[in-house]
Structure formats: structure tokens, C-alpha cells
Amino acid sequence: MPDLLLQKGDLQLLFDRLSGDGFRLVGPTVSQEAIVYDEIASVGDLPRGWTDVQAPGSYRLEPRSDEAFFGYVVGPHSWKKYLFPPLATLLTADRTDSGWAMHAPPEPTEKYAFIGVRACELAAIKVQDRVFLEGAYVDPIYKARRDRCFIVAVNCTQAAATCFCTSMNTGPRCQAGFDLALTELSAAFIVEAGSDSGRQVCGQLPLREATPAERAAAEAARAQAVAGISKRLETEGIRDLLLTNLEHPRWADVAARCLSCANCTMVCPTCFCSSVGEVTDLKGDHVERQRQWDSCFNVDFSRMNGGVVRNDVRSRYRQWLTHKLASWIDQFGQSGCVGCGRCITWCPVAIDLTEEVAALREPGP
Amino acid sequence: MSTKPKLAVFKFASCDGCQLTLLDAEDELLDIAGALDIACFLEASSRVVPGPYDVALVEGSITTPHDAERIREVRRQSKYLVAIGACATAGGIQALRNWADSQEFLAAVYARPDYIETLATSTALADHVTVDFELRGCPINRGQLVEVIAALVAGRRPRTPNHGVCLDCKRRGTVCISVARGVPCLGPVTQSGCGAICPAYDRGCYGCHGPAPQANVASLAEHWVRSGAGPAQLVPLLRNFNGFTPEFRRVSDELAARLAATE
Numbered sequence: 150m151p152d153l154l155l156q157k158g159d160l161q162l163l164f165d166r167l168s169g170d171g172f173r174l175v176g177p178t179v180s181q182e183a184i185v186y187d188e189i190a191s192v193g194d195l196p197r198g199w200t201d202v203q204a205p206g207s208y209r210l211e212p213r214s215d216e217a218f219f220g221y222v223v224g225p226h227s228w229k230k231y232l233f234p235p236l237a238t239l240l241t242a243d244r245t246d247s248g249w250a251m252h253a254p255p256e257p258t259e260k261y262a263f264i265g266v267r268a269c270e271l272a273a274i275k276v277q278d279r280v281f282l283e284g285a286y287v288d289p290i291y292k293a294r295r296d297r298c299f300i301v302a303v304n305c306t307q308a309a310a311t312c313f314c315t316s317m318n319t320g321p322r323c324q325a326g327f328d329l330a331l332t333e334l335s336a337a338f339i340v341e342a343g344s345d346s347g348r349q350v351c352g353q354l355p356l357r358e359a360t361p362a363e364r365a366a367a368e369a370a371r372a373q374a375v376a377g378i379s380k381r382l383e384t385e386g387i388r389d390l391l392l393t394n395l396e397h398p399r400w401a402d403v404a405a406r407c408l409s410c411a412n413c414t415m416v417c418p419t420c421f422c423s424s425v426g427e428v429t430d431l432k433g434d435h436v437e438r439q440r441q442w443d444s445c446f447n448v449d450f451s452r453m454n455g456g457v458v459r460n461d462v463r464s465r466y467r468q469w470l471t472h473k474l475a476s477w478i479d480q481f482g483q484s485g486c487v488g489c490g491r492c493i494t495w496c497p498v499a500i501d502l503t504e505e506v507a508a509l510r511e512p513g514p
Numbered sequence: 515m516s517t518k519p520k521l522a523v524f525k526f527a528s529c530d531g532c533q534l535t536l537l538d539a540e541d542e543l544l545d546i547a548g549a550l551d552i553a554c555f556l557e558a559s560s561r562v563v564p565g566p567y568d569v570a571l572v573e574g575s576i577t578t579p580h581d582a583e584r585i586r587e588v589r590r591q592s593k594y595l596v597a598i599g600a601c602a603t604a605g606g607i608q609a610l611r612n613w614a615d616s617q618e619f620l621a622a623v624y625a626r627p628d629y630i631e632t633l634a635t636s637t638a639l640a641d642h643v644t645v646d647f648e649l650r651g652c653p654i655n656r657g658q659l660v661e662v663i664a665a666l667v668a669g670r671r672p673r674t675p676n677h678g679v680c681l682d683c684k685r686r687g688t689v690c691i692s693v694a695r696g697v698p699c700l701g702p703v704t705q706s707g708c709g710a711i712c713p714a715y716d717r718g719c720y721g722c723h724g725p726a727p728q729a730n731v732a733s734l735a736e737h738w739v740r741s742g743a744g745p746a747q748l749v750p751l752l753r754n755f756n757g758f759t760p761e762f763r764r765v766s767d768e769l770a771a772r773l774a775a776t777e
Contacts, residue, residue, distance in 0.1 A: 181689035181716075206737070208694045225689045235685040408730045410702035411677065415684030426673055431545040431664045442685055447677040448727045462728060497680075497692050497702045498737040 152364055153340040153356040155331070160218070160338065161192045163301070163329075166353055167262040172299055175231060176264030177221070182210050186226040189264065196221060203309040203490070206499030219265055219333050222309040223489050227418035228270055229277060231261050232294045239290075239425065239438040257290075260297035266327065267305055268320030269312075269489040273418030274300075275326055279481045280421050290440075299346060302327035306370040308377030311490030313503060316382040319487045321374040332367040339367040382488065382503040383510070384474075390509060391475040395467065398513040403505050404463035406498055411444035413492035413500075414469065419485050424450070445469050470502060519568035519667065522554035524588050526574025526581050527608055527636060531653040532599035533557050533573050542660050549667045565591030569666055575601040575608060575636045582633065582642055589643040596662060597639045600652035600755040604724055607652075609636040609758035636758070647672065652722040652755035655707050675706050678726040679719050682710035691718060698738050698751060703729035703761070720754050725761035735765050745769040 155163065164174055176189045177196050184196045201221045202209045213220050241252045266274075274295075281291035305312075305321040314320035323330040328347035331338040339359050342348040359367070414420040424443035429436045443450055446465050451458035459465045477485035486502075493501045523533050537558055539546065546552075553563035570592035576582050589595055597603050605612065611619060612635045620627035639645050649662055649672075658674050665672040679701035683690065691713050692699040699718035701710070707723040725731065735748055752766035 181691075181694070183689040183694050185687070185689060206693060207696075208690075210694070225694070226687065230687065235687075405730075406733050408678075408702040408734055409728060410680040412680050412684065412690065412702070415681065428673070429664060429668070431542050431549060431660060431667070433664070433668055442681070444677070444681060447675075447681070449676060462730060495690055495693050497690070497699075498733055 152359040152367070153342075153351060154359045154363055155338045155340050155354060155356055157218070157336055157338065159355055162354055163350070164189075164191060164264075166350055167299060167301075170299075170350075171260060172262035173259050174262050174264055176301075177219070177224070179210065183208060184210065184221050184224040186224070186228065186230070192218070195219075195265075200307075201309065203311045203494045204499075205311065205493050205501045206496055208494050215335070217306075217333060219303045219331070220307065222305065222307065222312060223267055223270065223491060225416055225491070225495060227416065227489075227491070228263055228266060228274060229418050229421075231263070232274070232291055232298070233277065233281070233288075233421060233423075233442075234290070235442045237290050237440045239440055241438070242436045244434045257293050260299070261294070262299040262301065264301045266300050266302045266323075267489075268302070268323045269314045269317075269487045270418055271300070271302055271323055271326040272314075272317070272319035272487040273489065276419040276481070276483065276485060276487065277421060279483065280419075299350075300327045300329075302330040302343075304330060304332040304367075304371050305374035306333060308374050308379075309490060309494070310379060311493040311501075312378050312488065313380040313382050313490060314488035315375065315378050316380075316384060316503075317484060317486055317488035321378070322371055332370055334363065334366050334370060337363070339363060380490065380493075380503055382486070382506060384484070387484075387506065388475040388478050390506075391471045394509050395471070397509050399505065399508045399511075400463050400467045402508070403466050403500060404461065406500055407462050407466045408498060409446045409448075409462045409465055410497060411446040412495050412497060413502075414444040414446060415442065416491040416495040417473075418489060418491070419473075419487060420444070422450070445472070470505065473502075474506065518549065518551040520553040520563065520566075521550040521663075522565070522567040522570045522588075522592065523552075523557070524554075524570060524572045524574075525556070526572065526585065526602070526639075527577040528574030528599065528601040528606065530557060530573070532602075532651075533571070535598075535654050535656050535659050536571070539656050539660055546660070546663055550663070567592045569594045569596065569663075571596050571598050572602055572639060573598050575605045575638060576633070576642050577608060577611075577636045578632050580631070585639060585642050594646045594666065595639075595643070596647045596649060596666075597645045598649045598654050598659070600650065600722060600724065601636075602639045603648040603650055604756040605636045605638050605758040607755050607757075610753060611636055612758055613753070638758075649674065650705055650723040650756075651707050655709070658707055676727050677706050678702055678729075679704045679706055679708070679710050679713075679723075682706050682708075683713050686710060686714065688714045691716065696741065698743050698748065700734075700751065703731045703734055718751075720751065721762065722755050724756035725759050729761045731761050731765040732768070735769060739769075745773040749773065 178194045195218045200213045238254045281288040302323040327343040330341045423440045473485040662672040691697045697718045700721035701719035704721045705723045705726040752762045
């Protein structure tokens with residue numbers, strides 16, 4: 150299928166088509182002085198004319214000089230909040246005269262269309278697919294949401310100072326894993342279909358074939374993102390580097406700065422840890438088994454019979470970084486990092502994992 | 515004679531807000547009254563059944579010689595002593611006196627300071643007696659209080675997570691106001707329990723549930739100083755309801771010393 154052209158004025162028709170097919174639209178919108186992901190009703194909810202300026206430990210929402218709909222990079226939220234909800238009820242149980250009555254939670258009925266998924270985020274969804282769908286145990290909560298979602302990807306045309314997708318080979322070009330992918334030009338979008346459902350939606354929109362000049366303009370716009378990436382994570386031999394330097398003095402150095410606050414793991418689009426607990430009413434007659442996002446940075450996360458396994462910040466930071474960049478490869482056959490830079494931006498004390506890895510490459514003093 | 519566990523509620527130097535949380539648990543109050551014999555709760559009833567008690571919920575800090583004696587008696591009368599609220603677990607806002615001369619305060623406030631018998635410090639219950647469980651917060655969270663009571667009744671450990679506030683912000687989708695707006699926020703070093711209310715209403719966490727375990731307060735303070743916040747702003751932020759906890763105190767003392775050196 151050739152690249153197609155959608156006039157910007159017709160973007161709402163795409164939204165209407167997806168809503169008409171029963172999808173709830175979730176996409177970027179301005180809220181709390183950031184570009185977050187939330188339910189959107191129309192193109193009017195998109196962050197048109199806004200951008201983000203990011204640095205380690207800093208994010209600022211700023212106006213753009215143009216009217217771009219997708220003229221920003223990635224924000225504090227990721228799509229995992231829809232596929233792997235922060236709080237999920239796994240079962241409920243009620244005490245009856247004949248014992249406990251267990252109830253499975255209702256299947257979700259909503260299906261989501263994700264609007265504006267970036268290449269690094271497509272890669273992150275793929276990483277979580279591997280974790281939740283492709284192992285010995287399939288997570289039914291993730292699967293029910295994932296199977297039903299429609300993905301409208303957007304190619305980045307700019308980069309933040311915290312982006313390093315080129316180091317992780319995840320972007321900035323959307324290669325696969327989408328139903329539709331858009332590249333934003335000044336007056337139109339270049340549209341690629343990546344699935345049968347994507348092609349079907351295209352058939353119902355007023356599209357025309359893109360001219361060579363328009364395709365070249367899209368190529369140039371995407372090239373800006375590549376040119377804008379300044380951060381680099383050297384991945385050569387990274388697994389062995391980390392796993393053979395477990396006593397490197399840099400771990401103590403970063404532990405002195407790290408707050409162990411879990412922000413990096415919460416904003417990470419691939420981190421998948423959770424904890425399960427039972428919540429009862431006062432009489433103990435009604436019980437809900439709840440799963441919540443949790444983090445290897447929490448002291449109690451490694452508590453077992455007898456005590457806490459990783460009982461200082463050094464061992465917890467080391468656990469996170471070595472899992473993300475090294476043992477994840479052993480476990481899942483790929484890196485757990487997609488280079489989106491969220492952990493760098495949203496660290497309250499500006500710790501940058503690319504700098505930590507670079508320091509681990511230097512012999513200790 | 516009732517076989518239900520006997521509950522008593524005691525108050526020391528405090529605002530009553532934490533024991534009020536028990537009355538405020540309207541939906542659960544009847545169940546609580548059904549599960550426990552509320553033997554002593556002066557804010558709710560003048561009926562007082564003498565001890566010993568199975569469970570004592572104790573609010574407030576120790577600020578007078580009389581209180582220091584009374585908490586020992588409460589301990590003697592109580593099988594399971596739960597300190598509720600920042601006053602009882604950390605000395606409360608009145609622990610600001612610990613950095614000042616309490617005699618000076620007495621002279622400024624009272625016409626006859628010689629009538630007042632007070633300690634030089636406001637301290638947590640655990641500085642005086644063995645405390646079986648500490649429920650943090652200024653005030654305590656209603657849901658957590660009900661959970662502690664439910665756990666005591668059921669004979670299990672209360673489910674009161676000790677992770678930081680940031681996790682709650684992220685779970686509820688609140689954008690980090692520290693990173694996105696440059697607002698000094700104690701969330702990364704403060705224990706969960708409130709549900710991360712303040713950042714959801716556009717203000718920084720002021721640490722009302724006290725330091726999270728292994729809180730790296732020094733690193734957070736250093737980051738703010740590098741970002742342009744001065745010790746004059748940071749010292750009052752740390753010296754709040756939980757200011758006298760060792761974790762917050764150590765850093766506020768260092769910042770205050772730095773401030774004094776520049777003056």
C-alpha cells in the first residue's frame with residue numbers, strides 16, 4: 150500500500166471513524182502542565198501548539214511557534230497504564246454459609262484506540278507483550294486490553310535532550326506494531342497502514358496518494374528527529390559489562406544520589422512489577438485480591454520470610470539497572486530499555502542511566 | 515461480660531484530629547463498635563471502663579512531666595499500644611520547641627509562667643514507652659485506621675505500605691510537580707498513607723506521614739539547593755509535623771547551620 154495523505158482538517162474524520170467502531174480514544178492532551186495521555190473526544194483535545202522541553206530531572210510545557218498537533222516527544226504517562234492498569238482486582242470472595250464464594254472480575258468491555266504512539270512506545274508495548282503474553286503464563290488482564298486495542302502511531306519529528314532511541318534501535322521511525330502511522334507535515338499527515346484493520350480504516354477516509362514531494366517532506370521531517378538526538382547509551386557488551394561489575398564503586402556513588410523513590414520504574418513503559426494483596430472489610434466477610442503497580446525500589450518489595458533481600462539503595466539501584474539492561478536479555482531475549490528517556494526526565498534528582506553506564510565502563514578508582 | 519477486645523483511646527499533646535478520624539469513619543463505625551468494646555473514648559462518650567485494655571490508640575506527644583508519667587500508666591494498662599498520628603510518632607508540630615527555648619515561649623505566652631510545668635521537648639511516645647505499632651500521618655488516614663483495627667480484630671498484620679508518596683502519585687496519574695514545575699516536594703522521601711493528595715492539588719508534599727524507610731533526604735535537599743532553592747525555604751519545609759524525626763532533623767540541622775554560616 151502506498152503512502153497516503155490525510156489533510157489536517159480531516160483528522161477528526163479518523164477519530165469519528167474509530168469512535169464509530171466502538172473505540173474509546175485515548176491520546177495526548179494538556180493537563181497538569183504536561184502532555185499526558187487521557188481520554189480525548191476530538192482533535193480539539195490534542196496538544197496543538199504545545200511542546201515539551203526536557204532535561205534530566207526537568208520537564209516544561211511550552212508553547213510552539215506553529216500549530217503542530219504532535220509537536221512534542223513523550224511525557225510522564227505511557228500506554229502501560231491502559232494495558233497494565235495501576236490497580237486491578239484479580240478476584241473477589243464472599244463468605245457464605247457453605248464456605249467462600251469466589252468471583253472472577255468482569256471482562257473489560259471497553260476497547261481503546263491509542264492516538265499518537267511513538268516508535269519507542271511501540272517497542273515498549275512489544276517488550277511488555279513478551280512479558281505478559283509470550284511466556285508460560287499469559288496475563289488475562291493485559292491480554293484482554295491488548296487484543297482489542299487499535300494503535301495510531303506518530304513518527305517523531307523532533308527529539309528531547311533525554312531521548313536515546315537510536316542507541317536502542319527502537320526509533321525514531323515507526324517500523325511495525327501499529328495499525329496506522331502518521332507523519333505530521335505543516336498542512337497534512339502522511340499515513341501508512343500497518344495492519345488489515347488499519348487498511349480498512351484508510352478505505353473509509355478521504356485519502357489520496359502522497360506525491361513524491363510530500364513523501365520527501367515526510368522523510369525530511371522524520372530526519373529532524375534523528376538529527377535532534379544527542380544522548381547515547383553505548384550498548385556494546387552491555388550485558389557482560391553490568392553483570393561482571395557488581396562491586397564497581399559507581400554503585401555506591403549513585404546510591405548516595407538515588408532517592409529510591411520508584412519514579413523511574415513508574416514512568417518506565419516496560420517496568421512490569423506489581424504486588425498482590427488482599428483487602429477485606431472490617432468483618433472479614435468480603436475480600437478483594439488487588440494487584441497494584443509496585444517497584445524494586447521499595448524496601449518491602451524484596452521482603453521475604455526472614456527479612457528484606459535488597460536492604461539498601463545501592464543494591465536496589467543495581468538490581469534495577471542490571472535487570473533493565475542486562476539480565477532482561479537473559480530472561481526475555483531483548484533489552485528492557487527502549488531509550489524513551491522518561492527515567493532520566495522524571496528522576497527528581499536528575500540521575501541519568503546513560504551516565505551511570507558510562508561511568509561503569511571506567512575502571513573504579 | 516463481653517468477650518470483645520477492649521479498645522481505649524487516649525490523648526496527649528495534640529489537636530484531637532486523629533481520634534476524630536475514628537468518629538469520622540462513619541460507614542464503618544457501627545461495625546467497629548460491633549467488633550470491639552469501646553471502653554474508653556472521651557471524645558465520643560463519658561463512659562469510662564477501667565483498664566486493662568486489649569488495644570490502646572494513643573494520640574499526641576509527650577510535653578509535660580505529668581504526660582511522661584501518664585503514658586507509662588497507659589502502657590501498663592494496654593496489651594497492644596498503637597501510636598496514632600505525627601504527634602504520637604514524631605513529636606508533632608509542637609516539636610518545633612525542641613529547637614528553641616521553651617522557657618522563653620512560656621514567658622511570652624503566659625501571664626504566670628510559673629504556673630506551667632512543661633518539658634523542654636515534645637517527643638514521640640516511642641521515646642518513652644514500647645510502642646507496638648505506629649500509624650503515621652497528620653492527620654492519620656481513615657482507611658488506614660480502619661485497616662489497623664480490622665487487622666487487630668482478625669489477628670493479622672496491618673496492611674499499611676511504607677513506600678514513598680511518589681508511587682501513589684504515579685498510580686493515580688498525577689504529573690510530578692517537582693519535575694514539571696520545579697516545586698520542592700517531600701514526596702520522594704515521605705511515607706505513603708495519604709493517597710498523595712497534595713500534589714494532585716498542585717502543591718508539594720509537606721511530609722505529613724513522615725520519612726519513608728531509608729529516605730535519602732540529604733540527596734533531595736542537595737538537588738533543591740543546586741536548583742536554586744535556598745536553605746531559608748527548605749528548613750521550614752523539613753521542620754514541619756514530622757520535623758523532629760531523625761531523617762528530617764539531620765538534614766534541616768545541616769541546612770540551618772549552612773544558613774547561619776552565611777548570615
